[in-house]
Structure formats: C-alpha cells, structure tokens
Amino acid sequence: MQQRVALPHPQINADLLKNVLKAPAWYWGIMAFLGGVVIFGSVLVAYLLNKGFGLSGAHRPVMWGILIVDFVFWIGISHAGVMLSAILRLSKAEWRRPATRAAEVLTVFSLMIAALHPVVHAGRPWRIIYWSFPYDFSRGLWVNIRSPLVWDPSAIFTYLTGSTLFVIVALIPDMAVIRDRTTGIRHNIYSVMAMGWRGTPRQWKLQVVAGFLLSALLLPVFVSVHSIVSWDFAVMIGVEGYHVTIFAPYFVIGAVLSGVSAVVTMMILMKWMFGWGNYIRQEHIENLAKLLVVIGTGWLYFFFVEFIFALYSLESQEIALRELQAFTWPYWPLALVFIFLSYIIPIPMWMFPGVRRNIRIMFWSSLVVNVGMWLERFLIIVPGLARKQVWTFDWSTYHPSFIEVMIVVTAYALVFLLLLTFAKLFPLIPLFDIKEGDILGDEIVIGKRRVPALRVEE
Amino acid sequence: MVSTPRERKWQMVVDADRCTGCQACVIACQAENNIPINSESHFQQKRAFTWIRIERYWEGEFPEVKARFIPFLCQHCDNAPCEPVCPVFATYHNNEGLNVQVYNRCVGTRFCQNNCPYHARYFNFWEPVWPETLRNALNPDVTVRGRGIMEKCTFCVQRIRRGEQDAKREGRDVRDGEFQPACAQACPANVLIFGDVRDPQSRIHEFLAKDRRFRLREELGTETNVIYLSKLDLEAKEVAGHA
C-alpha cells in the first residue's frame, strides 16, 4: 500500500520555495563551478570564431562534427517537456504534477542551447542573420524554402515560443506566492511577473484552459521539430545512410527516449539536491520508467529497420555504411557502447519493479541512456559523412578537436547553470499544481485502479 | 547590331584515356581562381583546396600494378543536390547549366558539401593568407574568398563573362573555343574539352558523340554537365562501344 503524505500548504510553500528564498552554500559553489566552465568555454568559442572553424576537427568529407551531434542531442532532450506536460496533462495523469515544471524548463533551456550550436558551427555568427531572419527583401532574394535548414529555425523558434509560454502560464500562480513572501525590489519584480494574480476562480479557470490549449497546440509542433531536424539528414541524396524515409519517426522517438530519461535523471537530482522526497516520489520514477520501457522498445524497432534497409536491398553503399558504423575502427567500440547503454542495459532492467523503485539505480540507468543516445547521434552523423564512398579519394575519418569537445562540455554546463539559475528564481516544482493535486484527489492510481489514499497529517 | 544572346549551355568532356595526371590543370585552376595556397597542414587536415583534383586509383599487385587517373571537378549537375539544401541560395543554378556559387551570401553551413555526391566543394576553414608579394598574382576578375565560405569550380565563369562581353562589344556571338576554362587551356594532353552544347557547330559535339561516354554516379539522376570518356585498357574485359 502506497502512502501519500499530504502536507499542509505552508509546509509545501516552505519546502518548494526553500531555494528561491534562501539558497544554501553548496548551491553557490556549484553555480561558481559551472560559471567557470561556461566562461572558459566562451573564451574558446571566441577564439574559434576569431580564427575560423579550422580549429574544429571537421574536414573533407566530414563537414559536420560533434557540434551538430550535440545540436541534435539537445533538440532530443527538449522533447521531454512537452511529452510529459502536454500528453500527461491532456490525459489527466495525476502523477505528472511534480514533473511538469522541470521538464518544461529543461525543454526551453535545451532548445536555446541547441540553437546556439549551428551558430558556432557556421563560424561567422554575424553572417547568419539572414538565414533565420530573411531581411533581404529589397532584392527579391528570399531564403531557400526548399532547404531543411530554413525549416529548422522556424520549427525550433515556434517550439521555443510555445514552450516558453507554457512555462510562463504555469508559473503565474507561483509568482503570486513568491510575491507575497518577498519584500523590496524582489517583491516588485515578482509582482509584475504574477500579472495581478489573485487566485480568483475565473483566473484559475483561464489558467487551466490556457494550459490545455497550449498542450494541444504544442503536440504537433513537438512532433514536427525533430522530424524536421531529421530531414536535415534525410534529404541528402549524396549520403546513402541518411537518405531514408524512417528518419522522422526514428528521430522523434529517439528524442523522446532521451528526453524522458533526462527528466528522470533530473528529477532524482532535484530530489537529492533540494530534499524534495515528499514531492518526487517513488511512483513518479516508477511510472516514468514504465513509460521509458515502451518508448525505448519502440525506438529499437526503428533502429533495426534501418539495418533491414541495407540488408533487404543489399545496396552495396548502404551495406558499406552499416559496416563502417558497426564494425569498423574507430566506430565499432562506440557502436557497442551505444547499444548497451541506450537499450540493452537499462530497458530490460526496468521491467523489474525492484529496479524501478530503486532511486539510485534509476539515476544511473537513466543517465546512461543519454550517454548512449548521444553516441547514437554521433554514429548516425559522423560515419554517414565519413563513409568510404566511391570518388572520395581524399577520404579521412573524423576526430573532434579539443575546442569542439570543450564546446560540448560547455553546453552541458550552460544547461545546468540555467536550470540552477531558474531554481533560484522560481520553484522548480509547481506549488499550485501540487496543491491542486492534493485538493483534487485523495485518490491515487495503482495499476489500473484508483484507490483511496491514506492521508497522514504530520 | 547585337541580338538577344542565345541561350547557352556549357558542358565539359573529360577524356580519362588521355589524362597523364600531370597536375597542370590543378595549378592552372589555382592560379586563375585565386585559390588559397595549400600549406602542408591543409593537406594533413584534409582541407586542401583543389577545385580540380586528380584521383589515382590502384589496381593489381606487384608487379602487375596499374594506376588510373581521373580528373575530378564540380560536375555542374542540372539536378544538383547541393542546390536545394543551401538555406540562403548561395549556390544555385543559372540558365546556362552552371552551378554557381555566390560567395557573399554563403553563411557557411557546409550542408551543400555534405550533399555533393562528388565531393566537389571546398570550405574555407581558415582565412586565406598570402605572403604580401604573392598577392600580386591574384586575378582581379575573381573574388578572393574569406573564411567561412564554400567554394568550388565555377567553370571559370569569369572567362565566360569576359568572352561574352568581348563578343558583345564586337557585335557578334561568342565563337566556339575563343575562351576555355583555365584547366582546359593548360591541360597538355587535351583531356578537358569545354563548349556550348547549344551551339551545333561546337567542337564538344564531336566528343559527346563518342560511345565511351559516361557520367559519374549516373544512378543518382544528377544530370551532370561534365561527361567522361572512359579509360581504355588492353586488358579490360569489355570492349569499348559494346558495353
């Protein structure tokens, strides 16, 4: 029998606003460390932009390196937010409540970081404005709408706008709570952000409706974003392994796998860091793990279908590419690590309730999924370009340069930095949602059944 | 009187059977097109610029070894895979069959190079540097590209334009062979034949009619404007013309 601890609202407020109102010392320590990494990375980026993309490891014929790998990776991570918030919200899954905010915020930040990658990758940020924001009207020269690289920015910025709104709408009631607990300048700022929230029934109703509407609106966008990212590759007739029809669903489901795993990792971290054991509970992690089993297996199907393409058609170029990806140095060890980390190790493990309920194991197993999924993107992108095709006389393999690796590391640091900054400014678990949940349901779902929960007042 | 210019379509025939691998075309192209100097590390980094390059493939084992040379340049595909993927129209097709590259629109995504099945595009990973005095040899008809820009064989479009202007000034149509790309002009073995296929009188027809003709990776449907004539070998299995 699961126990559900119903906490008094002042306690919820105190717990969840602990960090916002007064951050502990370790928090500032981590912030300083991450800030240092980000500053170091930014200096390297500046050096790269100054000297040229020659400082990367890209060369003929591998023109896209780990910056694009990382770009796809972060776009993938960003699929967690909507997946959880929107789908779970629409399906009224009660256990979603503590997870939504973190997932949405992760979406926004990972999208922002993802969008930075192509900017650095192109090497001259001052030149790329008319790519995303065509301004050259006077000459009748528009961007080339046939290019997926034009679809990309529109998809990403739509998704970014939508998910930012999503976060803001959900934040409003909480802003009001903070507003009422702060003084001075902070009070003024939170007042503005609370947008005059008084908690009237009409306001609550509007807030809920807005949440539902945004969810419904964002779902197609979420599917389109990674589909479009996949088309960056799928349209390339010049690259055998890319030019396949399954890329869109394959990329989307892969993105969901890595995004949801990232949310699991992050929730466990939040639970540990902020002591939110009462909010992020076993049932959450367990439910997410079940979801991941389904998603991961779906993803595996696509993974195999890709190989089937080569085997079924016996097209020599396809087979050569798969050989390169899976059996050729230096890619085969990566391929092995990837398939173990992203499927063979975690997914079967999560079939067992004992594992699902062990927070520690869940933390590590969800983390390795993303290591594996990062390698998956690497193995799609790099060997695809480094293929030993006919007429690739100056063939060579690709090794990322130190600067590229550091830029990738910096991207991680920056996402963490942004998340922690967010955690300082706003509650990472929505206060209102938790309370709403408490009020709406003194029932919990166990298996297929709704049962009364035991309320234990403390 | 200058009449409306005729529609032109430029093509090149590459007779692989004549090519000796002498590299004259490579240097001629570098000189004509202000191609950055390839330092040792450009080669080690696999970032050397060779708008035309000579690929050499081995066949057989000692002592029955053979080498095959084949010159490689942008194929000026009519269905060019590099074109639709460029987000900013920095590479596009003109109505003369040329795949053209607009350097100052290029934002450096390198998408086009990934999608070129012929690996004919070259990216300026570095700002090109010339020792000051060597800059004197730069061709004023050709832009010096900067860092972050994609470049490739242009079929020496500056020579085409100059030829057209000269013809226009003299009130006549361009004459076949009055100009040719730098590589074709240099090539001592006359491997590279350039011409306007819409001109029924042009010499290129003589070569296009040969039964040794083939296109590279024809199965992709890229409709290249560079047509190869196959290499002949006494010990090959098939007989030319009966393939």
Place this chain on the structure above:
Amino acid sequence: MRTTRRKFLKWSSVGALGAVVFGGCTIPESALLVQSPVRMPEDLVSGLEAWYATSCGQCGAGEGIIVRVIEGRAIKIEGNPDHPVSRGKSVAMCQAGLQSLYNPARLRAPMKLTGSRGSGQYQEITWEEAYAEVVDSLRSADPARVALMTEPLRGTLGMMAGKFMEAYGGQHLGYEALERTTLKAAVQQVFGAERLPDFDIDHSDYILSFGADFLSSWLSPTRYNRGYGEFRQGGNERGTLIQVESRFSMTAANADKWVFVRPGREGEVAVSIAYVLMTEYAGAIDAAAANALTGGQGATVLGTFTPEAVAQTSGVSAERIRELAKALAEHPNSIVLGGGSAGATSNGLSNLKAIYSLNHLIGSVGRSGGVVFNPASPLGDLPAEGKAGPFEEWQGLADRMRGGQVQVAMVHGANPAYGLPTAVGFEEALNGAGKIISFSSFMDETTRWADLILPDHVYLESWGDDVPEPGPGYQVVTFQQPVVRPLYRTRAFGDSLLAVAKELGSSVAAALPWATMKEAVQETALKLQALARGSVQSGDARSFWNAVLQRGGWWDLDAKGERPAEGPPALPTNAVEPRFEGPTSGASFFLVPFVSNSLGDGKGANLPWLQAAPDPVTTVVWHTWVELSMSKAQELGIKEGDELEIEGAGGRRIVAKAYLHPGVSPDVVCIPTGQGHTHYGDFLVGPDVSRFQNGVGTGRGPNVFAPLAAAKVEGSGALAWAANRVSIRKTGNSGRLAKLEGPVFPDFHDVEAYWPIRKPESSH
C-alpha cells in the same frame, strides 16, 4: 614595420586628418612600383587585359608562353598557342612561374658580404659599386684561375657568356643537376646527331620506354604530354605504351603495361629484344641496321642475350621480352626511348646505346612517328645546345677550388652546392675560392657563400631569347621580353656581363660590343631577319622585331633536321655489368631516385604552388618520401609516415617518411628529388595559426642527392645517380605524410563498377 598598401589604407582611415593632409591625394609608392615595362596605355586601363608572348624560364626546355598582364601585374601564364613546342599548352611548372616573379624571398638589390662567409650578413650597395668590385676582382685575378658556373645557356645569353669567358680567359662550366650528358652521348653515338632529337610520339602507335619518365619532367614535359594525348586519342589508332623501369613512375602509371626491370639491366633487355627481332622477326626489321649492330656477323654474336639468359639477371621474363620484340616488329610506327635511371647507373651509356639502337632495327629513325632529328642553330654563333659539364668536370673544379686554385668563382643559375652529392664536398671546396660572386635571383645553397651578390631579374622581367631543347624537328628561336617592370633593384645577368665587360675593356669589351642585353637580342633578331625565311619575314627591322615579340619567336618549318648518315655502332656482345655503391648486407635496397614532377631538380622548391601540387603517383605534397614495397614494409613493420633512416655509401644518411606503394619491387626504394633545401627562401604559408603554418623553400625533408656516392657513368663522366644501394632503418619516429589521398581504401572494385574501364575496340 613595412608600409604596405593595405596597412597604408588602414592607417588612413584611422587618422582621417593625417590621411588627407599627407596621403589623401597621393598614391603610395608601392602601388606604383609594378608597372608596365613598355608603358603601353592599354596596360593601365583598369579591367583590360594584355597578353605578352615571351619565353619560359622555368624548366629549361625553352618554350614559348604568353602572360596575361592587367594594370602592370602579371596575372596568369599560359602556353603560347603559336609556339611550335608548347602549342598553347603548359604543365604545372610553367603555370607556377608567377610565384617566381612575386616570390617573397627574392633578392632585391646588389649586396656585399659584411660578416664572415655564410653568416648571411650583407649590406646593400649600388650597382656601380657592385660592378666596380667585380671588375676589381677579375682584373686582379689570374684569368686561368677564374670560373664561371652557369645553367646550360643557349641563345644570345649563351653566346655572350661564352664570348666573355673566351675573351677573358677563364673556365666556363655549365651545371645540370639532372644531367643530359649520358643521353646526349648516347644519341650522338647511336644516331650521329649533335642535338637531342624530337620523339614524334603524337604519330607513333607503339612506344617502348626504358626508364624515360617522359610524361613527368623529362626534357620537355609539355611537349611529351601534348604528344601523349594525341598518341592515345588523336586521329590515329590508339597507341600502346610500355614502360620498362625500376620504378613505377608517372609514365609507368600511364602505360598499358609497366615492366619492372632490375636497376642497370635495361640495356640487356634491349639487346635481348634486338636478338629476338633478328632471330624471329628478321623479315620485319631493317636488315642493314641488323648487320651494323652485329658488326656484320649476325644475331649469333648476341648469343649471350637470349631472353632466357637475360630474364635471369634483369627480372624481365623471357616471354615478356619476346612479347615486346613481337610488338615492336608488328607496329609500323614504334619508338624506343631511354633515359632517367636507365642512363644513370655505372653502365648507363651502354644501356642507352643499346636502347636507342633498337630504333634503327625497327626503322623508326628520322621518320614521322619515330625519332625526328633537330637541325643546327639557324645562326652560326647562336648556341642551340645548352652546354653542361659532366659530373667529373665538376669534381675537377671542386678539387681545384679546394686546392686554392680558383681566385674568383662566379655563379649564375646554377646551384651545385645543392645538387652535387655531399661526397664531392662542393660547399667546403667553394670556400677555397678567393672570391665568390653570385648572380642568383634567390638565396640558395651556393649563393649563401657569396661575397658579392648581383641579383638577376627573373625571366618575366628580362630580355632574351632561347632555342628550345629539344626542338620540334625544325629551327625555332623563342624570344623573351619583359612582361612587367622589374619589381626590385635587380639587373639582368646579361646586362651585368656587358657592364663588367665594358669596364674590363680591351678584348673583353670588344667581344661584347652591345650596350644592353636588349640590344644584343635585337641584333640576333636582325640576323634572323636577314635569313629572309621562316614564320616572320619583313624588310623592315622594326616591324620584324615587333612581329617576333608578338608571336613569341621565329621558326622555320622547312628548316628540318637531317637524318644523320651513319648507321648504328655495334651492340656489345657481353653484358656490361652495373656496379652499385653502398651497403649490400642487411636490409639493403637499390636506391632509385627519381625526378619530382613538380619540383624538378629542386629549382621549383620555393614555389608554394609546386610544393602543393600532388605527386601524380603517390599524391604526396610538401615532403620527401621513401617509396617502399607493401610486402617489404609489412615484413619490416613499417607503416606509412614512419621515419626511415636511409644510409648510403660512406655512411651518409638522410631521414624521410615512408610511403607504402603497391608498385615497388621489394628490393628497391625510390626517393624523389627536389626537397631538402637549406637556403632557398624562408617565407611562411598557411592559416593564421602558427602551428598550422609551414615555411617554403627550406626545411622540407631531405635532399636525395646528398647521400649519393660520387659514382660515374662509364664513358660519359656523368653522375651515376641510380647506382647506389642503401640500407634502411626505422628511427622510431612517425609522422603524418601530407598527401591528397586519404588512407588507402582497398575496395577499388566498387569504383570499377562506377567507372567503366574498357578495352580498345581493336588492337594488335
């Protein structure tokens, strides 16, 4: 800090006021520096191009080029379409001439040594001071103890240098790093021809080449590459090319068949072919020639050269020898060529004689599609042959200098300190000379010891003329005019000779009566005009002069070379064994040096375009590499890029990176010429990140000439540069070989599917 135009503009925009006051309306001097020589107004019209015909000074073949000039700057070099040898075509070396002209490492003014010799400390002086100093040294020296070392000079300059040294009394020695001495001796002895013949490969249907890498930089690369195109796909039936060589050269790479032969055994194979021709195809060959070749005794005197016997020593199978003989007999228009390493072993002369003799047998002497002879120079005193002393004369000169018997050593266009094996000790010998005067345009290994430097113009800035060598089979004189105004305070070597002669006075001044080089060249033109024949004819001296400059030369298609009267000398009846110097035990290999396609004998090593031109066969750039057979490398555990120490005779060593090559015999290593300069310019190229830059000219791998033994070709006295054995050892270091090709990938068969290689429709 130098003020360049760019910086100037930068500063002007920074300090706008200063720019207006001091610089606003003036053109910086550097921008004015490069200007049209002839000051024709159309040169200076923006955007309009002018093309000047002139003569090429790059590889020494003396061909005609045209140069595109815009606003006073030379922009592009092409072959001169009118010129009989180049016919509008060019190779990499020709194209790169612009980088000689604009080379940052050019010597820019006359200089006098201020420090000790070799210190590189020079002080700029005026030309008058420089001439006075030369005159002083020549006056005070004993003429018999003066040496002038030059490149092989032809045309008016050759005539002038010859007259100068004749009148003055010193020794004039021509220098060729890659000697033609043996080849010339062979041609002389086999055909009785004084000049190198032209090989009419255009109209040939079968070429059998022994070691002559004629598609690379052998003799006249543009001419042979052009001919090869015709040979393959010209109007006639597709020709067949067979290359018999110890290295898989560029010509071998293009051949229908490459036949590996052990170094020094080319002659035996040739005689064996002659034997088969005489015994099995007697009806198809020239009986008179067969008679002469055997001293009238018939094929039996060649009995030691049966294919079976020769197969034992040469490594060429008996069937192959019979096959080659059969093909020679069957093709009506075949040519047999020889050169390169075939003529550079101790028995090189004997090899080449045997090889060229085959032409007599197959009747290809003096006919179209065969060996075509060149006529004598159209003017009696205009040398058509660049004279170069053989290696043994250079050894002699070195000994004299070492012994202090040379008071003044003058050098122009020659770099013996680089090209002679270190075994000769030339640099140390040169320092025995009392005074060293260099007329080089570039600092190099010889000039670095000079006491006085009087830098020459480069060819694009000078007046001159040349006689192509080898010629096209008729009389040609190429004219050279400056296409740009000289960039620096340099003077043409010819003008310097004239100035010095005038100062020296007496017989020397009388021998060289011209005021300037241009005047001397004009006089040559006048003499040609007086012949009243050929491509340019005019009653008016001025219009004749203008016409030869416009067309880039004068030629007379009717003034053909005669087929020399003599028949061939008899072939040897016993094999002349090649001798090799250097270690023979352990991991010992034949060392087969070969001439770099782009750098030639090393002269092109200061031009970035040539350094970066991939070697056709290996695609290596910017390096010296060692070609090693794949099987041997596997056995020795050597990978591409491993540094190998090559030790030759006398323990002389070089270190170079390995290139594994499917076309190398396991007992041979091959190394290209051209690199290994220590003093040949030092400017940097490459990205603006110092670790990615590299110097040009110097420090680019070792010089293959250095470890060679001072062995001679018997009978010609030339350096036997292919007569060495070496041992190799891994140093343990490894690096990345810069080359165009990626890591070799074995699936060539895939390429074949996309690249139909066909059999010619009909063949013999």
